[in-house]
């Protein structure tokens with residue numbers, strides 16, 4: 491399945507960013523196992539990436555906060571794929587906004603680069619490959635956050651840039667229709683970070699009507715549903731166990 495020569499380029503591949511671990515790794519594996527050629531982007535090399543490579547994915551390292559890396563990533567995608575079925579923008583940087591204003595601005599620049607600039611640049615650079623998809627539609631999926639609509643001041647820089655990505659979903663849905671659908675998925679408490687303590691976990695789950703973490707498969711199902719739906723674009727789909735209602 492892996493292209494080795496120019497004559498064996500991937501057709502209708504799916505690019506997943508941030509595929510080294512957690513949700514991104516699950517999405518890349520799941521899409522591959524449902525028959526899609528996958529190009530898995532990662533920043534840090536992981537055992538998950540080794541496994542994806544063994545299963546036939548093309549894995550590409552890039553720091554999405556570095557413009558040259560983003561350009562190299564899109565160039566590599568063009569070198570391995572003749573057409574794209576989808577791009578799933580999953581990579582994300584998440585942290586409490588620093589108390590020191592200068593540090594907070596450094597964070598804002600980083601979040602902007604990863605959540606807005608890189609997805610925007612990749613979407614524009616790869617739009618022609620999406621247009622060449624042999625399916626009726628191609629898809630761009632932006633993974634945002636319920637905090638895009640309901641920001642948490644503790645994470646304001648993160649929330650604002652996820653809201654920016656969500657806004658891009660709406661304009662790109664108009665700009666790239668009808669061939670390319672553009673939708674956003676807003677996760678809620680899907681997988682806690684290792685640094686979430688027991689108190690935070692209990693509080694978040696108490697505010698979540700479904701009362702449990704969603705798990706990566708909840709996002710896998712949402713991506714599958716978006717790809718399957720010929721009439722959904724510019725939609726923002728919450729996958730949060732109802733947490734946004736709290």
Ligand SMILES: NC(=O)c1ccc[n+]([C@@H]2O[C@H](COP(=O)([O-])OP(=O)(O)OC[C@H]3O[C@@H](n4cnc5c(N)ncnc54)[C@H](OP(=O)(O)O)[C@@H]3O)[C@@H](O)[C@H]2O)c1
Pocket residue numbers: 507508509510511512513514532533534552553554555579580581582583584604633634635636676677678679680681682
């Ligand atoms: N997990 C949740 O409960 C939850 C809740 C709300 C929203 N979301 C959203 O859902 C998506 C998946 O969540 P997750 O928890 O699996 O995310 P995660 O653990 O934070 O992983 C994100 C991935 O992005 C990569 N990344 C971070 N900065 C990068 C950079 N500068 N360049 C390239 N890659 C970079 C990471 O690579 P490294 O391994 O090198 O760090 C990692 O593989 C994210 O978009 C997240 O914002 C998740």
